[in-house]
Amino acid sequence: MIITVTPNPAIDKMYWVDRLKMGRVVREEFLTRAIRSDTSAGGKGINISIFLARMGVENVAMGFVGGHTGHVVVRDLREEGVTTNFVWVNGETRTNVTVLERERAHIPILIDEEGSPVSQEEISYFLRRYKRMLKRATWVVLAGSLPPKVDADLYRVLAEMATEAGAKVVVSARGNALTHALRAVPYLVKPDTREHLSMEGAPLTTRSKIIAAGRRIIETGVRILVVSHEVTGDIVITQDTIWEIKARVKTTQFKNLVGADDVLLGGILYMMDKGEDLKEALRFGMAAGILSAESDKKICQNMEKIEEEMAHISLERI
Amino acid sequence: MKVHQIMTKDLTSMEKDALVRGLIFTLDNAGMSNMPIVDEEGKLIGFISEKDLIKAALPGYFEMLHSTSFIPDMNQLVKKLAQIADDPIEKYMQHNVVCVEEDDDDLQAADLIIRKDLKSLPVIDKDGRLVGVVKRIDLLRHLL
Structure with a gap:
C-alpha cells in the first residue's frame, strides 16, 4: 500500500480570467470577473494520492486538517476513492489561490497561504497513527x-520510521x-524548486550545477534524484546513470501547471x-x-492519452 | 454489492489510552458521532459514541428517560464531563463491537445499522484491521 503524507494540505482555488485588472482606486472597471473557477483538495501529497486513485491504485492520504476547508x-479525497487518515487540528486548512489569465x-x-500551526501534541498523535499505518x-x-511551528526535522523522523x-x-x-529529510537517505527525492532553484544551499540553475549537486546527494545513498530543469525537461540522477527527460511540446499549449509536477512524481511512483x-x-x-499541464483539469487521469503523450518524451543519457 | 464498495474509506480512529477530551475534540471537528478504537496493529478493539459519553457523564438518565431534554440542570452534565475529560476512553468504550467485514454484503450492513439503531458501522478486513466505516448516509446514497 502507498501512503502519502501532506502535513500542510490546502484547498486549491483556481480562477480563470480574461485579464487581471489592477487599479489604485476602487471602481467597477477594475473588477476582474472570473470566467470560471474551480475548488479542489490540494497539496503535493494529496495531488499524488488523487492521481494514484484515478489510476486505480489503493492509497492512504495522511496529514493534518482543520476547519471548514479541512x-x-x-x-x-473520499470522492476520488482515496482512503483518508488525517489528524484534526485547531485552525483552518489553508487556501491557495491560482489565477490563470487567458493566453498566459x-x-x-x-497566492499561497502559510497554513495553521500544528502543536507538538498533535504531532505526537499523528506519529502514533503513522506508525500503525506503516505496517501496511x-x-x-x-x-x-x-x-508553521512544526520542527523542520519532521520529514527525517517520518522517513526513518518508514525505512x-x-x-x-x-x-x-x-x-x-x-x-x-536527506539525512534519512530516502529512496527517491524530488526537490521542490518552484520558489528557489536550490538544494541544500547549492544552486540548481544550470544543467552542470544540477548534476554536481545531485551527485553529492546520490553519494549519500539516495537511489534516484529527479530535478526539474526546464518546464519540459527534468534531470534524473541515479547511482549508475544521469538522464535528461525531455518533452517535445510547446509551453504555450499549457493550460494549468498546478499539480503537474506532482502528477509527474505520481506517474513515476505508479510505474x-x-x-x-x-x-x-x-x-x-x-x-x-x-498531459496535466495541457489540461484545464488539475490532475489528468486518461491512461490512453498518457501513453500517446509518451511518444513525445525522450530520455537521453548525459 | 459488497461493503467495501459502499463504505467511507476513512481510518479516523483512536487508541484506548486517548483521553475523553481528545475524543470530543475529534468528534466535534471531524463531524463524527462515534469513534472506532484500534490497537497498535490497527485492529478494531472497541467503539465509543457520543451517547456513551453522555451515559458516562450522567449514568442512569438514558435508562430512565430516554431523552436528555428531561435533565433538570445542564450544569450537572458540564461538571461531570469536566470530571471525566482526562480519563482514558477505554473506561467508557464498548468492547463488544458490532462491525462488518469488507467483503460482506451491503444488506448485512444495512440490517445491522437499522436493527441496532447505529449511525455508523466499522468495517474490518480479514485480519480484523479497520478499513473504513459504513454510515447511514452511505447506504442511502447507494440506494438512490
Whole structure:
C-alpha cells in the first residue's frame, strides 16, 4: 500500500480570467470577473494520492486538517476513492489561490497561504497513527511544505520510521524540510524548486550545477534524484546513470501547471509500484505531468492519452 | 454489492489510552458521532459514541428517560464531563463491537445499522484491521 503524507494540505482555488485588472482606486472597471473557477483538495501529497486513485491504485492520504476547508479536503479525497487518515487540528486548512489569465496560462499567478500551526501534541498523535499505518506500507510519500511551528526535522523522523518498517520513501520538499529529510537517505527525492532553484544551499540553475549537486546527494545513498530543469525537461540522477527527460511540446499549449509536477512524481511512483523499469517510469511520469499541464483539469487521469503523450518524451543519457 | 464498495474509506480512529477530551475534540471537528478504537496493529478493539459519553457523564438518565431534554440542570452534565475529560476512553468504550467485514454484503450492513439503531458501522478486513466505516448516509446514497 502507498501512503502519502501532506502535513500542510490546502484547498486549491483556481480562477480563470480574461485579464487581471489592477487599479489604485476602487471602481467597477477594475473588477476582474472570473470566467470560471474551480475548488479542489490540494497539496503535493494529496495531488499524488488523487492521481494514484484515478489510476486505480489503493492509497492512504495522511496529514493534518482543520476547519471548514479541512472538511472540503477530506470530502474531495473520499470522492476520488482515496482512503483518508488525517489528524484534526485547531485552525483552518489553508487556501491557495491560482489565477490563470487567458493566453498566459503557462505563467500562473499563485497566492499561497502559510497554513495553521500544528502543536507538538498533535504531532505526537499523528506519529502514533503513522506508525500503525506503516505496517501496511510499501511506499511512503512525504510531500510539500510543513505547517508553521512544526520542527523542520519532521520529514527525517517520518522517513526513518518508514525505512525501518521496510517501506521505500519518496520525498518532494524544499528548504530545511528537504535538508533534514536527506539525512534519512530516502529512496527517491524530488526537490521542490518552484520558489528557489536550490538544494541544500547549492544552486540548481544550470544543467552542470544540477548534476554536481545531485551527485553529492546520490553519494549519500539516495537511489534516484529527479530535478526539474526546464518546464519540459527534468534531470534524473541515479547511482549508475544521469538522464535528461525531455518533452517535445510547446509551453504555450499549457493550460494549468498546478499539480503537474506532482502528477509527474505520481506517474513515476505508479510505474515503479508495478515493478516497471525506471526508464519507462520516468517517461510515463513526464507524459502524465505534461498531459496535466495541457489540461484545464488539475490532475489528468486518461491512461490512453498518457501513453500517446509518451511518444513525445525522450530520455537521453548525459 | 459488497461493503467495501459502499463504505467511507476513512481510518479516523483512536487508541484506548486517548483521553475523553481528545475524543470530543475529534468528534466535534471531524463531524463524527462515534469513534472506532484500534490497537497498535490497527485492529478494531472497541467503539465509543457520543451517547456513551453522555451515559458516562450522567449514568442512569438514558435508562430512565430516554431523552436528555428531561435533565433538570445542564450544569450537572458540564461538571461531570469536566470530571471525566482526562480519563482514558477505554473506561467508557464498548468492547463488544458490532462491525462488518469488507467483503460482506451491503444488506448485512444495512440490517445491522437499522436493527441496532447505529449511525455508523466499522468495517474490518480479514485480519480484523479497520478499513473504513459504513454510515447511514452511505447506504442511502447507494440506494438512490
